[in-house]
Amino acid sequence: MKIAIFGMGYVGCTAAACISSQGHTVVGIDVSSKKVDAINAGLSPIHEPGIDDLLAAAHKDGRLSAATEVGNHLDDADIAIVCVGTPSGPDGAHNMSYIVQVTRAIANAVRADRGSPLTVAYRSTMRPGTTDQIIGPIFRSALGDAAEQLVELVYNPEFLREATAIEDYFHPPKIILGTIDGEPSANMEALHHGIDAPIFHVGIREAEITKFVDNTWHAVKVAFANEVGRVCQNLDISAKKVHEIFVSDTKLNISPYYTRPGGAFGGSCLPKDVRALQHIAADVGANAHLVDSLMRTNDAHKHHQFTFVTQGLESGAKVLLVGLAFKADTDDLRESPAVDMARKLLEAGYDLDVYDPALTPDNLVGQNLGYAYAYLPTISTLLVDKETAEAREYALVISTNRLTKTLSLKTTDIVDISSIA
Numbered sequence: 001m002k003i004a005i006f007g008m009g010y011v012g013c014t015a016a017a018c019i020s021s022q023g024h025t026v027v028g029i030d031v032s033s034k035k036v037d038a039i040n041a042g043l044s045p046i047h048e049p050g051i052d053d054l055l056a057a058a059h060k061d062g063r064l065s066a067a068t069e070v071g072n073h074l075d076d077a078d079i080a081i082v083c084v085g086t087p088s089g090p091d092g093a094h095n096m097s098y099i100v101q102v103t104r105a106i107a108n109a110v111r112a113d114r115g116s117p118l119t120v121a122y123r124s125t126m127r128p129g130t131t132d133q134i135i136g137p138i139f140r141s142a143l144g145d146a147a148e149q150l151v152e153l154v155y156n157p158e159f160l161r162e163a164t165a166i167e168d169y170f171h172p173p174k175i176i177l178g179t180i181d182g183e184p185s186a187n188m189e190a191l192h193h194g195i196d197a198p199i200f201h202v203g204i205r206e207a208e209i210t211k212f213v214d215n216t217w218h219a220v221k222v223a224f225a226n227e228v229g230r231v232c233q234n235l236d237i238s239a240k241k242v243h244e245i246f247v248s249d250t251k252l253n254i255s256p257y258y259t260r261p262g263g264a265f266g267g268s269c270l271p272k273d274v275r276a277l278q279h280i281a282a283d284v285g286a287n288a289h290l291v292d293s294l295m296r297t298n299d300a301h302k303h304h305q306f307t308f309v310t311q312g313l314e315s316g317a318k319v320l321l322v323g324l325a326f327k328a329d330t331d332d333l334r335e336s337p338a339v340d341m342a343r344k345l346l347e348a349g350y351d352l353d354v355y356d357p358a359l360t361p362d363n364l365v366g367q368n369l370g371y372a373y374a375y376l377p378t379i380s381t382l383l384v385d386k387e388t389a390e391a392r393e394y395a396l397v398i399s400t401n402r403l404t405k406t407l408s409l410k411t412t413d414i415v416d417i418s419s420i421a
Helices: 010-021 033-040 051-060 097-109 130-150 165-170 186-191 204-234 239-247 270-283 289-310 337-347 366-375 386-391
Strands: 002-006 025-029 064-067 079-082 118-122 151-155 175-179 199-203 318-322 351-355 396-399 414-416
Touching: 002 010, 002 097, 010 025, 010 051, 010 165, 025 033, 033 051, 033 064, 051 064, 051 165, 079 097, 079 186, 097 118, 097 130, 118 130, 118 186, 130 151, 130 204, 151 204, 175 204, 199 204, 204 239, 204 270, 204 289, 270 289, 289 337, 289 396, 318 337, 337 351, 337 366, 351 386
Parallel strands: 002 025, 002 079, 025 064, 079 118, 118 151, 175 199, 318 351, 318 396, 396 414
Antiparallel strands: 151 175
């Protein structure tokens, strides 16, 4: 099949790499010429383990290309997959402008003489009802009464964790295929052929809410664990031992994932989806008090960690922050708790160095670039290489993602904030 993928960020690049490795022809569409040029050179515009090799192989075999405009790429395409961002708006709701722009572009590019419907599958997280109330009307406006015969709308959420995205793509916990009538989509079933996971054929709205439920639950688990961890830490109780007892109960406590006391939640999904669910709950008159408290307790945990690691540390002291991205082996800085830690350290007057081998400021693009320089405008001067980090003496080393294991540091005063022992 020929697949057009709109949005060459983390989700889109991973999809392009994995789908093309299965023998399909893929064209990536993105407004960023920097991303498009990288893909057309067989290079990955993002840092994700294994992506470079898959993209390079697909490019070499002629199965992968990219463009900044839709052009005629949809004329012979079987599926268009939309992976553009839906960042938080001022009121917490998702900003749907990219979805609208891409949907209009696709609708205007669909030819009326297509032999078979174009399957348009959305993977961007969006509010339940978006397909019915925004996407469908756009297609009907552009294509008229023929819209249903020319386009098949699908919502297919992704379940990718950065740094393990390829493994997660081929071994997902589940596959959700939401369609207008809840019936299976032949093209989407063919796309997922060979992937061993439970498949749910559901209505569009059931599929659309899946990521909100999943991501908010993950956020609940992280926040709950950190609240317990703070209480334990302040009462001189071993949070590590309490956690060990808690997760041993797999019958009632569900699973150990996202429940280990440690770093605040962050990244490109959890914060924005929690805000959006807050907005939805308020909008429909539901009182979701726990959800309302999640961002506040997460911010409280960030401040708690800052005050904990800096207690007794004189202003102006030399500090090394190891790990700035929200997760090791990625360069994603969006809503990374480590970025907040760095900002607080600088504002408090500490002399800060940052070591993160996956980060190169010149390679940051899109929303990642904007977030990095909005919150850490001096990021280029803060980053140090391994040799420099190992050569300098620090009053304190703060580890956010266990990268200190790869360093031979002079100081023994190392605080690991990725877990509360």
